[in-house]
Amino acid sequence: MTGTAAMDIRPILSTLMRHKIASLLIVLEIALTCAIVCNALFLIGDRLDRMNMHSGIADHELVRIQAASLRQLSSDDAVDKSVSLEYLDTLRKVPGVRQAAIVSQLPFGGSSNNSSVNLTSDQERPTLDATVYTDEGSLVKTFGLKLLAGRDFNSDEFQDITDLQKAGDKAQIPVAIINRSMAEKLYPGQNAVGKVFYSWTESPTRVIGVVEELARPNSLDQGAYAMIFPLRDYGAGKHYILRTEPGRRAEVLDAAIKALKKTDPNLLVVNQDTFDEVRARYFEQDRAMAWMLVVVIVALLLVTALGIVGLASFWVQQRTKQIGVRRALGATRGQILRYFQLENFLLATVGIALGMLLAYSINQLLMGKYELPRLPLHYLPIGAIALWLLGQAAVFGPARRAAAVPPAVATRSV
């Protein structure tokens, strides 16, 4: 079997050597396509990873109302507080609402409050930059966060953020809950509960709980660090988060807005949506980019396939007489078919080998320019297989036409 294969390859190689330019062009086209397709697939994978990032919260059970009242425009802390509590109370009574919380920000919500975190009070450079969630009293339960260690806040640990601001140098945030990424970065290999860090105030803050995940509202490339402070922030335009059953979200949102409008005719709703919508909006650009890459891949494969069909047809036409001679000398249709298939396989293999090198160099370039990770090696065989299959599919038509050349052609002059 190997003997016949070797015998098959030799005439193919000598034919290709006589059509150097055309062979080179096919190889080049396959190499370029292979390189671009590998990188595009990788970019799609990268986007999909981003889009599927865990939020840490109960994605499908939450709705968000970002609201304020015109009464809050006077910038009076007491009014802010009474309005917020009134809203929260109203929302808790809406049928279907299991939990409700006031939060300053939410995962993938866009705008965020961030703070540098130090391990000692006199550190030169901060250890990390974490996003700050303020908890009015029921954030952990409402978001549905999973505590890995430690506990949730006790009711006596909460303080008004306005009191904290008034305290000036004496301000303290004694306890906080942090997410796992932050715990592992601050205290690698240790139990974070009971440890302290410095952020926001001059006094130490002690970790009392670690949650599995809690994603940032934005700047996802700054590291997935998040912390929760037990601070009641009643400023205008905060987010009211309601937890309900997945099937009742639309109904609850509708009823909640109606209930709020009834209690306060001066209601100003900035945003009202389900968390799934918040998330989808945040990753809209990534989804659009992923689709664009898909279109490019399809178009590239199409153009390359058509190019192979065109050149292969030309070769078949050009060699009609030789094919006739081979047929007359006893070659079967299958052998003629396999000849062209093998020829394409050889060209594709050289193209793919070159393409992989090129794919790797393009990735190096992208890594430098766009801070992309290294191309994982498993994308290379995917690209290779795609192009082998594409080549075989494209050459099949012309090859079959070649196989159909009757031996009698050898006796005619073309």
Place this chain on the structure above:
Amino acid sequence: MFGYYLNLALRSFRRNKALTALMVLAIALGIGASMTTLTVFHVLSGDPIPDKSDRLFYVQLDPEPMRGYRPGEEPQSQLTRFDSETLLKQKRGLRQTLTSGGNVVISSDKPGTTPQLVDARYASADFFPMFDVPLRYGRAWTASEDDAKARVAVISKELNDKEFGGGDSTGKTLHIAPNDFRIIGVLDAWRLTPRFYDLYNDNYGATEGVFMPFSTARDLDLGTQGNTNCWADSNGDSRALNAPCAWVQYWVELDSAGKAADFRSYLVNYSNQQRAAGRFERPANVRLRNVMELMAFNKVVPGDVRLQLWLALGFLLVCLVNTVGLLLAKFLRRSGEIGVRRALGASRMEIFKQCVVEAGTVGLAGGVFGLLLALLGLWAVRQQPASYASLAHLDGSMLLLTFVLAVAASLLAGLLPAWRAMQVTPAIQLKSQ
């Protein structure tokens, strides 16, 4: 001769319809993709204010404490309120303005309307002449109105159309609850791409609805929007005059680009004075970038747009290689015909010319279809969620570039096949017939 070759090319297209269609399609796809992404790139990376982009400068100072200092490191991207107000008072440029984004709640007298949140811009008087802001009605506010913290506002054309039904609304009252503002000016249609004067809000977003004096906004403690960076305790009010927080953008217009060095040394002097007074701790570390330098430094053009451009150019390259191969097949398939022409006395150069004309015609057809694809592509871009999406339109220069690119690309693709074709030896071809 050209006419004859064109005729020959058209005949050849008719003979090989499928192959010709394939080539035109390949070029059209490549051109369409490239032109779509090039146009987006062109729109986003263009000079937003070409007349004076080299004379408008963005100022940065380093007001942070010594802790964490590394020489030569980029200072805060914005100024503190104290520094920006002080620089404004010292008036060392031809014009200068301090500005910040914000949002205000507008309520209307009209029954049945609900209050709405509108993007606002707080600035000092020079903002309008500095950034060539076009006014449809009325006027911008003056420096004395800045000083008086006057309750005056300039509104955008869009807000004027929506709230006041268009027309000259100067003199009308704008309720920015709980206060009343007098409208003194209405903008004409105006949209900077990008909105370079504030790179800390949506760079390609729409123009703000309400403009008012910065001093008035601070007087009324109106909400701001954008980045705020504090390096010490601000006692709860990061907008206070002496808060250790950077959140204000400061721009200066100079007589000429050459005055930048003078202005820079003024900023260094200012930093040294502040350090002597104990307000600054670090050695003078200033930045003074003009519009294009600032945009380049902040990488304003989204990375995705650059990536798409490279991707499209890569795609065009594949399409070109493809075209080279197909043209080669096409020309050599006619070796017999070429042999006859050569035997009848056509020189190699004439064969070459004939092939190049044919390649160019393919390119032109590819260009026309590519243009249609680019229009389709730009339409698709406009459906995208990004805020720059609505800006993706083809202009005259890009239209011209489409055809130049298409024809140049296919001529380039035609060179090698044409060169091969002209080397066809008449004797062998005639013999094999």
